[in-house]
Amino acid sequence: MLDFKPIFETHFFSNHHLQAQQAEAMLEAQLPGQECVTFSCFAALITAVADELASKDTPMVCVSSRDQTRQTIRSLNLFLQASGRLPVTLGDSAIDVHSPAQGRPADVLLSSPDGVRAELLDFSGLHPMLGSAGVFVSSNAAWCEKVRWARSSYGRRSTSQVAIGANGRFSEFQAMLMQQVLQQG
Amino acid sequence: MSYFTTMNLPAPAHGKFLDLLKHYEDRPQAAVLDFEAALRRFFDVPAVCTWSNCFTSIALALRHAAAGRAPRVVVAGLAYRRTADIVLWAGLEPVFVDNSAHDLALDLSALRRTLSREPVGCILAQHPMVHLLDIEALCALADEFQVPVVFDSVEATGASYRGHRLGRFGVAEAFSLHPSKVINAAEGGVLTFGDEAQHRRFGKSMSDLGLWDASTGRPSMFQLEPLHAVMGLASVSIYEEVRDRHRSHFERYREGLADSRGLGLVQYDAETDPNYKSVLVQILNPSPAFRSRLMSHLESRRIGARAYYAPLHPLTQSAQLPAARALAEQYMILPIGHSVSLTDIDSICACIADFEQQSESESTGGVHA
Numbered sequence: 001m002l003d004f005k006p007i008f009e010t011h012f013f014s015n016h017h018l019q020a021q022q023a024e025a026m027l028e029a030q031l032p033g034q035e036c037v038t039f040s041c042f043a044a045l046i047t048a049v050a051d052e053l054a055s056k057d058t059p060m061v062c063v064s065s066r067d068q069t070r071q072t073i074r075s076l077n078l079f080l081q082a083s084g085r086l087p088v089t090l091g092d093s094a095i096d097v098h099s100p101a102q103g104r105p106a107d108v109l110l111s112s113p114d115g116v117r118a119e120l121l122d123f124s125g126l127h128p129m130l131g132s133a134g135v136f137v138s139s140n141a142a143w144c145e146k147v148r149w150a151r152s153s154y155g156r157r158s159t160s161q162v163a164i165g166a167n168g169r170f171s172e173f174q175a176m177l178m179q180q181v182l183q184q185g
Numbered sequence: 186m187s188y189f190t191t192m193n194l195p196a197p198a199h200g201k202f203l204d205l206l207k208h209y210e211d212r213p214q215a216a217v218l219d220f221e222a223a224l225r226r227f228f229d230v231p232a233v234c235t236w237s238n239c240f241t242s243i244a245l246a247l248r249h250a251a252a253g254r255a256p257r258v259v260v261a262g263l264a265y266r267r268t269a270d271i272v273l274w275a276g277l278e279p280v281f282v283d284n285s286a287h288d289l290a291l292d293l294s295a296l297r298r299t300l301s302r303e304p305v306g307c308i309l310a311q312h313p314m315v316h317l318l319d320i321e322a323l324c325a326l327a328d329e330f331q332v333p334v335v336f337d338s339v340e341a342t343g344a345s346y347r348g349h350r351l352g353r354f355g356v357a358e359a360f361s362l363h364p365s366k367v368i369n370a371a372e373g374g375v376l377t378f379g380d381e382a383q384h385r386r387f388g389k390s391m392s393d394l395g396l397w398d399a400s401t402g403r404p405s406m407f408q409l410e411p412l413h414a415v416m417g418l419a420s421v422s423i424y425e426e427v428r429d430r431h432r433s434h435f436e437r438y439r440e441g442l443a444d445s446r447g448l449g450l451v452q453y454d455a456e457t458d459p460n461y462k463s464v465l466v467q468i469l470n471p472s473p474a475f476r477s478r479l480m481s482h483l484e485s486r487r488i489g490a491r492a493y494y495a496p497l498h499p500l501t502q503s504a505q506l507p508a509a510r511a512l513a514e515q516y517m518i519l520p521i522g523h524s525v526s527l528t529d530i531d532s533i534c535a536c537i538a539d540f541e542q543q544s545e546s547e548s549t550g551g552v553h554a
Contacts, residue, residue: 001210004412008199011523013364013371013416040372041237043406047274072406078395083248083276129213131410132237165270167240171371173412 002180007172016155019175026182027135035144037136038178039151039168042069042107042122043076045134048150049110049120050085051164053143057113060120061091064107069122073108106137116140123178130177133170189529190489192365193462193522195427197419205415213411220370220414223421227343227368228352228360230377232384235409239361239374240267243309243337244275245407246357246376249390250333251277251306259299259308261291262501262509265337268309269498280305281504284512290318292508293326300330307333310355312341314463314493314518315451320346320354335359342367343424343460350458353379357387362409362417367427367460370417373409431461434521434530438464441534447475447541451516464519465493472544476517482540488533491518 007013020038027036039045046060054060062073070090077087088108106119118138123130136147145160151168209216217235224233236242247258258272262281272279282299285292290313299305308327312318320336327334334355338344341351342360352358360366362373378384391397391404398405409417435453442450447470453459468476476492483490493516497509519533 001206003199003203004206005199008196008202011194011196013194013196013369015364041407044237044241051274075395075405078393082394083274085276129210129412131213131408132406164273165267166274167238167267169238169372171410171413173371173416174410177412 002176004173004176007176012172014169014171016152016170017172019172019179020155020170023170023175023178023182026179027137030182031137033139034137035139035141037144037147037151038170038175039134039136039147040170040174041132041168042072042120042124042134043132044166044168045120045136045147046073046076046088046108047080047085048147048166048168049118049136050080050088051166052146052150052162053110053118054086056086058110059086060088061109061111062088062107063091063093063105063109064122065093065105066107066122068125069107072122072124116143118143123181126181127177130174130181133174133178134168186487187524187529188487188489189520189533190522190524191463191491191518191520192524193367193369193427193431194364195367195369195420195423195430195523196364197416197423201422202416202419205418206412209411209415216411216414216418217409220409220417220421223418224375224377227350227421227424228377229350230352230379231381232378234376234378234384234387234404235414236374236376236404237407237409238372239339239359239363240271240274241407242374242376243335243359244271245391245394245396246335246359246387247272247275247277247307247309248394249387250335250356252390252393254306255304257303257305259291259296259305259332261311262497262504262506263289263494263512264311265339266494266498268311268337269500272309277306279500281501281506281509283506284509286508286512288316288318289313289512289516290316291323293319293322296323297326300326300332305332307335307356309337310334311337312339312344312351314340315453315459315465317341317344317346317351317454317457324354339366340463341460342462343428343458345458352377355379356383362413362420367431367462368417368424369420370409370413373413373417428460431521433527434525435461435464437527437530438519438521438534441531442466442537445537445541446470447479447544448537462521464521466517466519468515468517470541470544472548475544476514478544479537479540480517483533483536486536488536489520493517
C-alpha cells in the first residue's frame with residue numbers, strides 16, 4: 001500500500017507539484033512525441049475540452065470499449081447540452097483506433113478537419129482508491145496548453161487563452177496513484 | 186530561504202492520515218460516506234453533498250437554484266477571482282453588483298436596485314475575508330423579490346451567525362476543502378443544506394442533469410475522491426487546533442502592526458467564532474502605489490503578500506461598480522498558517538515598519554521649496 005509520505009514531507013497536497021509533474025513525465029515517456037495533461041476527473045476534462053476545443057467541425061467521439069466510460073458519457077451529455085455545450089458523440093467501440101497510448105486505447109477522440117488530433121483517456125477506477133482521473137494526450141502543443149490553462153493556474157508551460165477557466169486540479173494523491181497504475185502497466 | 190505564503194496549508198500528521206488510510210483501503214467509498222457524516226456534524230446540518238472541488242460545487246448549486254428561472258446570477262464586483270468563471274461554467278451569466286465599503290460584501294442597496302430592474306435566476310452571496318455578510322438582511326431582501334440565494338462561505342468555514350454555525354442558510358452553502366483553506370482534503374468541495382427537503386430538491390436537479398445516482402442518492406460524477414475523503418477526515422478532526430494556531434498568528438500581527446500608520450488590520454468579530462484564516466489589512470497611506478510598492482518590497486524578501494481579490498474580472502469592465510473598483514485598491518492579505526511561525530510574523534511586521542519608515546523619509550526628502 002502506498003503511504004503517501006512524500007506528500008506530507010513536502011507539504012504540497014495539490015497545485016501541480018512534484019507528484020503531478022512526475023505522473024505527466026511518466027505518461028510522456030510512455031507516449032513519445034505526445035504531451036499529456038492530467039485532469040482531476042474525466043467528466044471535468046470532457047467539459048473543459050467541450051469549452052475550449054470541440055466544435056461541430058472538431059467533435060469529440062467516444063470510442064471506448066469500457067461500459068463505465070460510455071455510461072459516463074451518456075449521463076454527462078445531459079449536463080453538456082443543458083449548459084449549452086456540444087455533447088460527445090457515442091461512436092462505435094469496435095473501430096480500430098490508432099492510439100499512441102500503448103495498452104491504453106483512447107476513450108474519446110478529438111479530430112479537426114486539418115488533421116490535428118487528441119485522445120482523452122479515462123483513468124477512472126483503474127486503481128481501487130482512484131475514483132476518477134482524465135488525461136488529455138496530443139502532439140499539438142497549443143491544444144495541450146489550452147487544456148492546462150483550463151485546468152488551473154498551476155502547471156502551465158507557456159501562454160494561452162481560454163473561454164472559461166475551469167477547475168481540473170489533479171492532486172498529489174491522485175498523481176501517486178496514477179504513477180502506480182502506470183508502473184504496473 | 187523560506188517563502189511565506191497566504192495559503193493556510195493546515196495538515197494532519199502523516200501517521201493520523203495513515204491510520205485512516207489502512208482503515209479504508211479495502212472500502213474506499215466508505216471513506217466518502219464517513220467524511221460526509223463528519224461534515225454533517227461539523228456544520229450541524231442534516232445533509233451535505235461532496236464534490237471533486239468547490240468550483241464545481243458552487244456551479245452546480247447555482248444551476249439548481251436558477252433552474253426554471255432567468256439564467257443570470259448576481260455576484261459582487263470585487264470577489265474571489267474565479268467567481269465569474271464559476272457562473273460561466275454553470276452555463277449562466279454573471280450580473281455584477283457593487284460592493285459595500287462597510288463589510289466588503291454585496292451592497293444591499295445596489296442589490297435592491299438590480300433586483301428591481303431585471304430578472305435574475307439567483308444570488309451568489311459570498312462572505313468576504315474576515316467579515317460575515319449580514320445574512321438576515323440579505324435573505325430578507327432576496328425573499329422580498331423571491332430570488333434564491335446560494336452562499337459561498339469558503340472564507341467563513343467554521344464561523345457562526347447569530348449562534349448558528351454557517352451551513353444551514355440559503356438554498357445551499359459551499360465550502361472548499363483545498364489546502365489553502367481550513368479543512369484540507371487536498372481537493373474537494375462540499376455543499377451543505379439546512380433541511381432534507383432542500384437536499385432532495387437539489388438531488389432532483391442533479392438527476393435532471395445526468396449527474397446523480399438515484400440508487401445511492403449521491404453524485405454519479407464530479408465526485409469527491411476517496412483519498413481526499415480520508416485526508417478530509419483526518420483534517421476535520423484537527424480544526425480547533427488549526428483555528429487556534431491561526432488566532433495566535435492573527436494576534437501576533439495585531440501586536441506587530443499596532444503602530445503602523447500605513448496599514449489598518451481588519452478585525453474579526455470574536456462573537457462569530459471565526460477561523461482567523463486571513464490577515465486582511467486596509468491601506469491607510471494615501472501615497473500613490475503604496476500597496477504595490479509594499480508588496481514588491483515584501484516579495485523581494487520572500488514574503489508573499491497578495492492584493493485582496495484584485496484586479497476585478499475582465500467581464501466587469503462595463504459594469505457600474507465604483508465602490509468595488511475603489512476597494513480593489515485598498516486591501517491586501519499577509520502570510521499566515523503553515524509557512525510562518527510567530528517569530529516570522531515579528532520579522533514580517535518589522536519589514537513592513539522598515540518600509541513605512543523609508544517611505545516617510547523619501548516623502549519628506551522629496552518636498553521642494
